[in-house]
Amino acid sequence: MLAVPLAACGSNWQSALDVHGTSAISLKHLILLIVAVCSVVWMLVMVALIWALWHRREGRPTSPEPGRERRMTLAVTGGVIATTAIIGTLTTMSFFATRNLSVAGQDDLTIRVRGLQWWWGLEYIGPDPARRFETANEIHIPVGRSVHFKLEGLDVIHSFWVPSLAGKQDLIPGRSNELTIRAEQPGVYRGQCAEYCGMQHAHMALLVIAESQDDFDKWSNAQRQAAPLPAGEEAAAGMQTFLTKPCAACHTIRGTTAVGTTGPDLTHVGSRRTIAAGLFETTRGSLAAWIADPQTIKPGNNMPMVPLTPDELRGVSAYLASLK
Structure with a gap:
């Protein structure tokens, strides 16, 4: 039998604009707002530039035009105020859009994610040690429930990113970062290491499978069991x-x-x-x-x-x- 690369079989789509998670939806709205504001600013600058070029006069006037200095002062002041207001508004909205990415609740499912060269180690943890288990590279989560990730890098810096569900967060050796995601509908969401971590960085992917609570419970109960005895x-x-x-x-x-x-x-x-x-x-x-x-x-x-x-x-x- 031949091994077939996953890419040849149709890999799962990943896009920061194809969103199905609460955090990702907020980030998408922020991205679209920033793009829209920047587009409007660019168009206004182009209009002002074209107007200035169109009305440019050859030579310099022998005497200043009445009120010209006042108009220029008002224009510059208005530009500074508008720039400050735009940057302040976008910064504030960015803060509110991202501050909940690491907020955990008491009922959240908690998963420890370890980044290694080049794979993902996963440990489902909880208050009862007997119900903990480990797996790798494939994360199952229940739909409509917040999942809290504890992110740890064990060798170099990695970055955990499932663009359809949330923003990215780094895994740094010696430091624990956190990220909370919530899938709003079932599906298979592809993630990727988003920080260059060595020669196989491009081949450090993961899948997040969002499913109903019943299906998740069946999967997690099966994962806690010991390996089956070989048949044959x-x-x-x-x-x-x-x-x-x-x-x-x-x-x-x-x-x-x-x-x-x-x-x-x-x-x-x-x-x-x-x-x-x-x-x-x-x-x-x-x-x-x-x-x-x-x-x-x-x-x-x-x-x-x-x-x-x-x-x-x-x-x-x-x-x-x-x-x-």
Whole structure:
């Protein structure tokens, strides 16, 4: 089976003007207002320039025109007042449009987001430690409920941006930033790292899947469960290969002896829509291609090439594809 790039299969649309979240709607209105005001100012300047050129007289007058200095003073004063009023108004509106991006409520769903080169680590946290779980690169949220993100950068500066739902916020090593989003309708919203973070910056995407509260509850309950036991001899052999090779030292699969923390949690990797931070759709062929040669597919990433025989590669890909 061949691994097919996600872009070839039709990636999800992302646009700051195609908005479906409360914060993104406010930011869109702010953007349109700024563009409209700047357009009007530009047109007025062009009209004034054309008028001045049209009425320009050759030579300089021997004596000043009566009232000319007063008119010029009024024009300059009016321009300064208008500029101050426009900048002050836009600054104030920008403040009110963005100040709620990090405001959290007591009933908000809280997700810790870790930015790494080049993938997203996710931890759904809450007051009950037993209900916490980890996943990677794919965020599920309930529609109509505020979701509070705690953003942390672990290596370099990254930036979390899902333009259809909210503005962007940086993930800075040694500092915790926060962002609150709220999806107003179901859908799959594509996000992207918006701060250059290395050679694979362009391949650090994520998906936010907004769904009904019932569907979210079913998904989160399934995610809390340990990995299912392999069905079939090939997947069972793949599990043994995974646990005895270096894979288990870097990845966690809950319910097994694999407890590594360097790479993404793979407990339910087969249920995710993409792998490698949005690079491929999750298929057995994509998993096999990634395991066989991750450095050719995504040069510079931290996953080493693990030597596997063809039978071992088929077994491990079958096992990971079964983790749903």
